[in-house]
Amino acid sequence: MDELLNKNILVIKNLKTYFYTYEGVVETLDGINLTFEKGKVVGLVGETGSGKSVTALSILRLIPWPPGRIVDGQIYFKGQDILKLSEYDMQKIRGNEIAMIFQEPTTSLNPVYTVGHQIEETVKIHNKINDQEARERTIELLKMVELANPKRIYNQYPHELSGGMQQRIMIAIALCCKPDLLIADEPTTALDVTIQAQILELILELKERLGMTILLITHDLGVIAEVCDQVAVMHAGVIVEKGEVHSIFRDPKHPYSKGLLKTIPKIDENQDILQEIKGEVPKLINPPTGCRFHPRCPYTMDICRKKRPDEYIVGNSHFAACFLCK
Amino acid sequence: MWKENIKPVLRGVKYSLYMVRQNPLTIIGISIFLGFILMAIFAPAIAPYDPYEINPPELLQPPSSQHFFGTDECGRDIFSRVIYGARISLAAGLTITIISMIIGSIIGIVSAYMGGIVDDIIMRIADVFLSFPWIVMAMAINSVLGRGIINTVIALSIVWWPIYARLIRSQALSIKQMPYTEAIRALGAGKLRIIFIHILPNSLSPVLVQASLDIGGAILWCAALSFIGLGAQPPSPEWGAMITVGSHYLRESWWYATFPGLMITIVVLGFNLLGDGLRDIIDPRLRR
Numbered sequence: 192m193d194e195l196l197n198k199n200i201l202v203i204k205n206l207k208t209y210f211y212t213y214e215g216v217v218e219t220l221d222g223i224n225l226t227f228e229k230g231k232v233v234g235l236v237g238e239t240g241s242g243k244s245v246t247a248l249s250i251l252r253l254i255p256w257p258p259g260r261i262v263d264g265q266i267y268f269k270g271q272d273i274l275k276l277s278e279y280d281m282q283k284i285r286g287n288e289i290a291m292i293f294q295e296p297t298t299s300l301n302p303v304y305t306v307g308h309q310i311e312e313t314v315k316i317h318n319k320i321n322d323q324e325a326r327e328r329t330i331e332l333l334k335m336v337e338l339a340n341p342k343r344i345y346n347q348y349p350h351e352l353s354g355g356m357q358q359r360i361m362i363a364i365a366l367c368c369k370p371d372l373l374i375a376d377e378p379t380t381a382l383d384v385t386i387q388a389q390i391l392e393l394i395l396e397l398k399e400r401l402g403m404t405i406l407l408i409t410h411d412l413g414v415i416a417e418v419c420d421q422v423a424v425m426h427a428g429v430i431v432e433k434g435e436v437h438s439i440f441r442d443p444k445h446p447y448s449k450g451l452l453k454t455i456p457k458i459d460e461n462q463d464i465l466q467e468i469k470g471e472v473p474k475l476i477n478p479p480t481g482c483r484f485h486p487r488c489p490y491t492m493d494i495c496r497k498k499r500p501d502e503y504i505v506g507n508s509h510f511a512a513c514f515l516c517k
Numbered sequence: 518m519w520k521e522n523i524k525p526v527l528r529g530v531k532y533s534l535y536m537v538r539q540n541p542l543t544i545i546g547i548s549i550f551l552g553f554i555l556m557a558i559f560a561p562a563i564a565p566y567d568p569y570e571i572n573p574p575e576l577l578q579p580p581s582s583q584h585f586f587g588t589d590e591c592g593r594d595i596f597s598r599v600i601y602g603a604r605i606s607l608a609a610g611l612t613i614t615i616i617s618m619i620i621g622s623i624i625g626i627v628s629a630y631m632g633g634i635v636d637d638i639i640m641r642i643a644d645v646f647l648s649f650p651w652i653v654m655a656m657a658i659n660s661v662l663g664r665g666i667i668n669t670v671i672a673l674s675i676v677w678w679p680i681y682a683r684l685i686r687s688q689a690l691s692i693k694q695m696p697y698t699e700a701i702r703a704l705g706a707g708k709l710r711i712i713f714i715h716i717l718p719n720s721l722s723p724v725l726v727q728a729s730l731d732i733g734g735a736i737l738w739c740a741a742l743s744f745i746g747l748g749a750q751p752p753s754p755e756w757g758a759m760i761t762v763g764s765h766y767l768r769e770s771w772w773y774a775t776f777p778g779l780m781i782t783i784v785v786l787g788f789n790l791l792g793d794g795l796r797d798i799i800d801p802r803l804r805r
Contacts, residue, residue: 251703257633286704299700303718312714313704346524364704 196270200404201227201250201372206264208242208249211257215476219245221428221483223264224502227372232398232405234415234436236451237425240472243408246425247374250406251289252281269371287317290365294377296357300349306360307333307345310367317368332363337393355386359393366397373398374406379414391418412455416440424448427473427483430502434509444511446488482513490515536798543794549787557603564597568754577770587772590762591752595773598754599780605755606784609670610736616674618728621681626720628682629689630712640686643679651676652738659747666755669739669748677731684727688720695719726796733788740781756781 208220293299333341336359379387423433432445450468470487485495502510572592586595628639662668740757742748749755756777763774
C-alpha cells in the first residue's frame with residue numbers, strides 16, 4: 192500500500208459518488224479504482240453520461256451538495272486522503288496542486304473582468320505577492336501559453352478573444368501555480384480540429400516542462416491515442432477496462448471497449464453504415480443488475496445478469512471487468 | 518501603466534455615450550437628472566431668497582418677476598423653497614435606494630448562493646414583505662418610529678429591500694450555474710470571493726437599472742409620506758410637506774401647491790426616462 196502511494200501521485204480507491212434526486216438515488220460513480228503514475232498522461236474515455244466529469248469533480252471535491260455526495264472510497268493525493276481534509280485545506284489544494292481546465296473556454300472565463308485580472312486573481316489567491324509581481328507573473332504566463340502580444344491581451348475581455356485563445360488563457364490560469372496534477376475535462380471539444388492539435392501539443396509541452404501528471408477526459412479516441420500513456424474506459428459509472436494505451440487499442444478485451452473502437456470510421460475502407468454500440472448508457476437510478484453493460488452486450492451470459500465482474504488481469508498492467516476475461 | 522489599465526474603461530464609456538445618443542428620451546432623462554443634481558448642490562447660489570425668511574407684507578403673492586413661483590402664507594419665496602427642497606428630496610431618494618439596494622443585494626445573493634433551507638427562509642420573509650401593501654406598512658413603521666424625514670427614510674428602506682433581494686437572487690441563481698463560477702471554485706477560491714467578486718458584478722446590471730428607476734419612486738413616496746404628515750415637518754421646504762400646506766390655499770392661491778407638485782412630477786419622470794435609457798444600454802437583450 193505504502194509503495195503504491197509513493198509511486199503514484201493520485202490513487203483512487205473504490206470511489207462512490209451518488210446523487211440524491213427526487214426520483215431516487217443515482218449511482219453515478221460506483222466503485223472507481225484508478226492510479227496515476229507521476230508524469231503520465233491518463234485518458235478517461237466513455238460516452239456522455241458515463242461519469243467522466245463526475246470523477247474529475249470528485250477528485251477536486253466539487254460535487255455540489257445537494258444533490259451529490261461522495262459516499263464511499265478514498266482519494267490519496269501525494270499519500271494523503273483528500274476526502275478527509277477540511278474544506279479550508281481543500282481550497283488550498285485546488286488551483287495550487289490540482290488544477291482543472293474546462294470544456295467550454297467561452298463560458299469558463301468571467302465576462303466582467305479582463306483576462307489579465309483573472310489570471311492575476313488566481314496567482315494572488317495562492318501566493319502572497321504584490322501587484323507588480325503578480326502582473327509580471329501574469330505576462331510571463333501569457334507568454335508561456337504562446338499567446339502573441341501578451342501585454343495587449345492582458346487588458347482584453349474574454350469576449351474579444353477567439354475560442355483557442357480563451358482555452359490558452361484557461362491553461363495559463365490552471366498552470367499559474369505549477370500544479371502537480373492537471374485535470375483537463377474535454378479541453379478540445381469546443382475547438383476546431385487545427386486548434387485542437389495546437390492546444391494538445393501545448394498541454395503536452397507544458398507537462399514536460401512542469402513535470403505534471405494529467406488526467407485527460409475526452410470522448411475522442413483519436414485524442415487519447417495521440418497523447419495518452421494510459422487509458423481507462425468508463426461505462427455507466429464503472430471502469431470497464433484500463434491499461435497502457437497501445438495494448439488497449441491493439442487488443443481491447445472488454446466488449447464495450449471493442450465496440451467503442453469499432454465506432455471509429457475507417458479511412459481505408461468503404462463504409463456505408465457507421466458502426467454503433469446498441470442502446471444507450473443505462474439510467475443509473477435503477478442500474479442493471481450484475482454487469483452494468485449486460486443489456487447492451489453482444490456476449491451476455493447468465494452470470495452477467497447476476498454478478499458484478501471483478502477487474503481481471505488480462506495483460507501487462509491491463510485490466511478488464513468482464514467475465515469473458517476470467 | 519495606469520493609462521493601459523484605463524483603456525478598457527474608456528472603450529466602455531465611449532460605447533455608452535454612443536448608445537445614449539441613439540435615444541432622445543434618455544437625453545431628456547439625463548438632462549433632468551443633471552439639472553436636479555446641480556439644483557440641489559448649488560441651491561444657495563440659485564435661490565434668490567432665504568427659504569425660511571418670513572416676509573409678512575408679501576403673503577400669498579401670485580407669481581411675478583420678484584417671486585417666480587409666488588409666495589406662501591408666511592411670505593416666503595416658493596421658488597427658493599422648491600430649490601432647497603431638491604436637496605431634501607435628492608438626499609432622501611438616494612439614501613432610500615442605496616440602503617435598500619445594499620441590504621437587498623447582500624441578502625438576495627447570499628440566499629441564492631446558499632440555496633436550500635436558507636434560501637427558503639429568506640425568500641419567505643421577503644414574500645411576507647411583498648404580500649403586504651407596502652405603503653401601508655411604510656406608514657405604520659413611520660408612525661411607530663415617529664415623525665421626521667429620517668424615520669421616513671428608514672421606513673421606506675425597510676419595505677423596499679425585498680424587491681432588490683428577489684431581483685438579484687434570480688440573476689445570481691443563473692450566474693451560480695455558469696461554468697466560470699465552477700472554474701474559479703476549482704481554482705481554490707473561497708465562498709466570499711465567489712459570491713462578492715464573481716457572482717455579484719455579473720448580477721448587478723438589472724439591480725442598477727431598478728435602482729435608477731426607484732430613486733424617482735423613492736422621492737415620490739417620501740413626498741407622499743410627508744404629504745400625509747409623517748415625513749418632513751413644516752417649515753421644512755420638503756415638496757410633499759409644502760403641498761400639504763398649499764392644499765389648504767388651493768382655491769385662492771393655485772401656485773402654492775402646484776409648483777412643488779410640478780417639481781415632483783418632472784423629477785420622477787426624469788428618473789424614469791433615465792432608468793429606461795440605462796436598461797437599454799446595460800442590457801442589449803431588452804432593447805426594443
